[in-house]
Amino acid sequence: MRKMRRAILVLAVLLLASCSREESTEVSFSIVAADFPSYDAARAVMGGTDGITMLLPPGTESHSYDPTPRDMVLLSECDLVVYTGGPSDEWVRTILSSLDDPPASFALTDQVELLAEEHREGMEEEEDHGHDVHSIDEHVWTSPANEIRIIESLAETISSLDPERGKGCMENAEAYISRIEAVDARIRGIVENAERHTLIFASRFPLLYFVREYGLDYYAAFPGCAEETEPSARTVAFLIDKARELDVPCILMIELSSPMIARVIAEEVGCEVRVFNTMHNATAADFRSGRDYVDMMEENADVLMEALN
Numbered sequence: 461m462r463k464m465r466r467a468i469l470v471l472a473v474l475l476l477a478s479c480s481r482e483e484s485t486e487v488s489f490s491i492v493a494a495d496f497p498s499y500d501a502a503r504a505v506m507g508g509t510d511g512i513t514m515l516l517p518p519g520t521e522s523h524s525y526d527p528t529p530r531d532m533v534l535l536s537e538c539d540l541v542v543y544t545g546g547p548s549d550e551w552v553r554t555i556l557s558s559l560d561d562p563p564a565s566f567a568l569t570d571q572v573e574l575l576a577e578e579h580r581e582g583m584e585e586e587e588d589h590g591h592d593v594h595s596i597d598e599h600v601w602t603s604p605a606n607e608i609r610i611i612e613s614l615a616e617t618i619s620s621l622d623p624e625r626g627k628g629c630m631e632n633a634e635a636y637i638s639r640i641e642a643v644d645a646r647i648r649g650i651v652e653n654a655e656r657h658t659l660i661f662a663s664r665f666p667l668l669y670f671v672r673e674y675g676l677d678y679y680a681a682f683p684g685c686a687e688e689t690e691p692s693a694r695t696v697a698f699l700i701d702k703a704r705e706l707d708v709p710c711i712l713m714i715e716l717s718s719p720m721i722a723r724v725i726a727e728e729v730g731c732e733v734r735v736f737n738t739m740h741n742a743t744a745a746d747f748r749s750g751r752d753y754v755d756m757m758e759e760n761a762d763v764l765m766e767a768l769n
């Protein structure tokens with residue numbers, strides 16, 4: 461008898477659990493974002509963070525991220541997965557293709573015209589570890605024009621999956637797009653009136669979409685998001701020569717990279733070091749405060765203003 465009572469209790473708990481799960485999926489639309497650019501786009505379109513989970517922990521390097529078992533569960537249970545769609549989050553595709561009933565998915569790289577990773581004069585040669593040096597450049601979000609297309613398209617995707625949210629999502633997207641357009645116009649103005657049009661990065665260079673959009677030239681130590689090792693003396697010497705020749709006011713580097721080389725070059729040339737935020741991730745503090753793509757791009761515009769004049 462006691463056994464039977466326990467069995468009934470277990471059954472009741474299971475039923476309750478399944479009921480509440482049903483209810484929760486009814487009232488909310490859940491999005492899993494693999495990284496920060498995906499999270500930022502989802503937050504902008506949804507008009508807040510409710511129901512959105514970012515898998516990449518804030519403040520960490522996105523290229524070396526390994527998904528956890530919890531990530532796999534979250535991915536399998538959500539309504540929509542948003543991810544970059546490049547080499548750095550290939551694991552998302554792998555998990556999705558292993559699921560019998562995968563959720564809807566949205567890759568940023570599917571929304572815009574893609575560029576191949578570029579190897580510019582003076583860059584460190586990549587060691588061939590079977591890596592395709594002409595692989596696609598996945599950093600599509602670094603161009604505000606691309607970001608606008610991504611936001612538009614994500615709003616349409618969410619609206620079609622959850623029509624009741626459609627109107628709200630479209631309005632949120634429009635509001636965000638007008639902020640992106642404002643920073644885009646500001647950057648165009650800076651470039652138009654700039655004294656010089658070349659940027660020197662003493663780091664990796666995931667900004668090909670950005671410089672192409674604004675007609676800027678660049679030199680960098682490493683292409684795309686190549687695994688950054690110590691650059692050779694030849695690369696450092698090349699960047700020092702270019703910095704002198706162009707008389708640049710600052711040497712740039714991207715966030716979360718070692719400032720050593722930038723400092724060496726800047727000291728040699730007698731100029732400043734500035735950080736250009738490529739928004740692969742947000743710091744823990746920025747993530748908590750809700751600092752978004754446009755806030756970060758505004759700060760990049762300040763850096764650009766200094767670097768080009």
Ligand SMILES: [Zn+2]
Pocket residue numbers: 523548599666684685740
């Ligand atoms: Zn990258």
